[in-house]
Amino acid sequence: MLEIVTYVGLFVTSMVSASLVPLHSEVALVGLIFTERFSTVGLILTASLGNTAGGVLNWLIGRGIETFRNRRWFPLNERQLNRASGWYGKYGKWALLLAWIPIAGDGLTVLAGVMKEPLVPFLVLVFTAKLMRCVGTVLLAAYVLV
Helix, strand or coil, rough: HHHHHHEEEHHHHHHHCCCCCCCCCCHHHHHHHHHHHCHHHHHHHHHHHHHHHHHHHHHHHHHHHHHHCCCCCCCCCCHHHHHHHHHHHHHHHHHHHHCCCCCHHHHHHHHHHHCCHHHHHHHHHHHHHHHHHHHHHHHHHHHHHH
């Protein structure tokens, strides 16, 4: 039972941290790996899937956010939104391979929703980026902490 709760907790933490809420799931991932009680591969995959699910939440926000663009509280003005859309239009879906970058990657997944990026390529590219981030985090932690 503890194992299931641990994986679900890591998934949720990873999902929330990949959304627009600032959390650091890497700390949980590395901490759990260093307990040596759980599968490293299982933890990395769980965190990557959770991060990807958070990216999908951002993508969904992006898909619907344009309806609010004229509201006073909207986070971007017309010029900023056009600039971001132009940037995404220039680099296209391949920019999603940068979704692993803290903070900026979250905005990128929202922008992909605004730009109506199809879900399947979005999922493949974001999962790849998040998986590489998790693997890199674990390797770096193992190098620094061991």
